[in-house]
Amino acid sequence: MRKKLLLVCFLVPALSVFVAFFVLPVALLVPRSLDTPAGWAIYTQALSNPRYWSSLVATVLLSLAVSFAALVIGGTAAIFLERNAFPGRDFLVGMLVLPLSFPGVVVGFMVILLAGRQGIVGLAAKAIFGSRLVFAYSVAGLFVGYLYFSIPRVVTTVMAAVSKLETAREEAARTLGASPFRSFVDVTLPALVPALVSTGAICFATSIGAFGTAFTLATEINVLPIVIYTEFTLFANFATAAMLSVVLGCVTWLILFLAKFLPGFQVS
Amino acid sequence: MKKGAFFWGQLGFTLVCSCFLLAPVVQTALTALTVDAFRGLSSGFTLKWLHKVLATYGDTIFRSFYLALATLVVCVLVGLPFAYALVKAGKARWASFIEESLVLPLSVPGIAIGLGILLTWGGLTWFRHSWLFLLAGHCIFCLPFMVRSVAAVLRVVPLPLYEEAAATLGADAFGRFRRIVVPIAGPGILSGALQVFTLSIGEFNLSWMLQTPFTRTLPVGLADTYASMRIEIGSAYTLIFLLLIVPVLTLMRKIPSLMARMTHRVEAPDTLAAHPPVVMKYREPASDLVSITLENCSKTFGRTRVLHSFSLHMPKGRKVVLLGPSGCGKTTTLRLIAGLESPDPGGKVLLGGKDVTRVPVEKRRVGMMFQQYALFPHMSVAENVAYGLRVRGTPPGETAKTVDDMLEMVRMRHLSERGVGELSGGQRQRVALARALAVKPGVLLLDEPLASLDAILRVGVREELDRFLTSLGITTVLVTHDQDEAMSVGDLIVVMKDDRIEQIGSPRKIYHEPATAFVAGFVGGSNRLEGILEEDALRLPGGAVIPVASLSGRKPGAGISSVSSLPPRGKVSVFFRPKQAQAAPLVPGRMRGTVVSAHFLGEKTRLVVWIAEETLIKMELPPGETIPPGREIGVKLMPESLLLFGESG
Structure with a gap:
């Protein structure tokens, strides 16, 4: 009995912070979003509104594309780095995971430096083709920015997963006559699927909710978080902002939820 | 191995990839330090941009720093006990539910949480305008990282074991948390703290939603300078930010190796040659001798009865061994004595005649040695x-x-x-x-003291331990599944099976006069045959027929299988030891078998003989003799040495 009491005492402080500043505010978003004459219809109305709908579709598509690209690029680099030892390897790993905790705004700035008017890419293009290449403020810029913060996440997760794999299995495939590539495709890759799915889902969730990068780049396409922000600050449209937040939260949660259970089914 | 094109291709790819990530960072630093970004490096280096940023935005930098520290403090204070409680709760459904929901803030976009907090709490003006408003947001965002980090560390160490060890040594619940749990969670707290710190310093989404002109943080200021399109100022500001977090990030990468050092022990080679067994120094009895009595003790976990009610008295100063296969309830019995479990209502535990059933473990003065020893990993030997x-x-x-x-x-x-x-x-x-x-405990409790030693070392340590315990003279209870260990250490052996006591007695008694078929089979490496006891003869596999009259020739006192106490006619289990069977010519009525293998063991030769389907027996030959595998032989049994148990036994 005393043991239970002690456990409760240990749980209560964190739980009260959690309920007060997360559960309650997020739950209250729902009634706030219904705070219009339309009521629940606001959800169907919003989705038929071309501005919101196109923004949602664009955000989801962009996030999907980024997650996929990050998996391919980051995954290749991670497998290579975990499976090979060479001088400077640790330094390379360090470089690849450095942007892990860069806030979105900084990532946006990095894109400006890469592909803005004074960007490295632009200067290089001018030297080679004679014309400047500026794409920081387009969809391509957003894509590069999201890729920038997604690659480190993929690299850390996949490296951890690869380090836990037994090389003996790949060697077994080799002794059975598979080429290095075949044994990679047949043995290593399937074993990495859960890690790839989970890190892909996290990239997706981070991209879909990324506000800072889009905010800094102030691009011509309006991703959903920007729409929420402008609805709230510029138009003081609390109900719509709350409604879109609910939609955004649901989409993200759904993706993470699926990612959590899908690889489990495949493995078992 | 020569590195092929595949390797160089991958290396090139990885290099391009890291250049993509690193190039803008380098450019940030260069731009921040050059006089004129448009003219490039040729314009010379300067610190004026950094000075300017510090002058204009110094307050945001310090605010972010303090805010990160405050967030860190809150996360440690509420997150550490929380993580501990979660780990303690183990697989309970509510615990996994809470843990799952705790990571929800990571899956809901910050902008949505920010909006929620603003709409819910924004009405409290004093709160809205103070930095506490930001603190709340940062804590929600960072808390999951601290909890997961601490919980991950606490889950890889055998935490309950360490806590039980501390409890038997006299530490109460709070003392255990402070002295055992917190230090062990150390690496987790450190790694969580670094994560919390960097995340809080760089948090933008929530901070932007929740900011007021008086609570602008570093990332908010950054966004400002980016929007103003002053690339040198923006770069200088970003450089300051990087200088703040990069050392922390670098430190963070060192943590896994630090944690590995905590959890992975260096296994020194442990051989007799390296550590010859020494006779431990003789010593006066360490304390007053105490007897142990268990009265009507049973134990039920949920609906599972793990120990059937029994009573047991262990005289003071004796070495009592609880012997039995794993899962027989012997460790539970030991834990009842220690006070790590309490018996079902009605049961009583007495130490030195005093009822200690309600006395918590830390007050019982028991010395307990755990199976894996449970030495605290964060403390030295002393x-x-x-x-x-x-x-x-x-x-x-x-x-x-x-x-x-x-x-x-x-x-x-x-x-x-x-x-x-x-x-x-x-x-x-x-x-x-x-x-x-x-x-100076009253009783010493040893849970499988030799189980984690390798086989060669075990014999030496066993003898050493026996001498040591004898010299101490302390009341000792030892749990083991190894009958050799039980025989050589115990004054009194308690054989247990399926949560019940089968027999209590001296090693000799247990060996020579097993009370049940289980004890006969478990102790002394006996052969077991299933036979049928008829009115006048015992029929065994392999065609053996043994007259009942010859079974009666047993010495008195070895009661159970003398004629008067022969089991009822019908199916019986028959036990005999390898040396009680001899190879002999084949005659009718004698057991017939085929030699499967012969092992030369020095002072004897051991034969394994096939008698019938699923029946192999072991027997011994005098040294020098052997019989080749495949030969048919007769097996002569000594009727007076056979132990018979009916089906119920």
């Missing part, structure tokens, strides 16, 4: 031994002397400053013994 004295408030001088004495006794004084990770298995066992004895 600190481990001193722990029990320290929690009892023994003066430091006295503690130091006792620790020295104890380590001297187990011949470990020269290693007193070692970390427990640097010890071999045998050395750890001695430290565990010294730790248990340092508090």
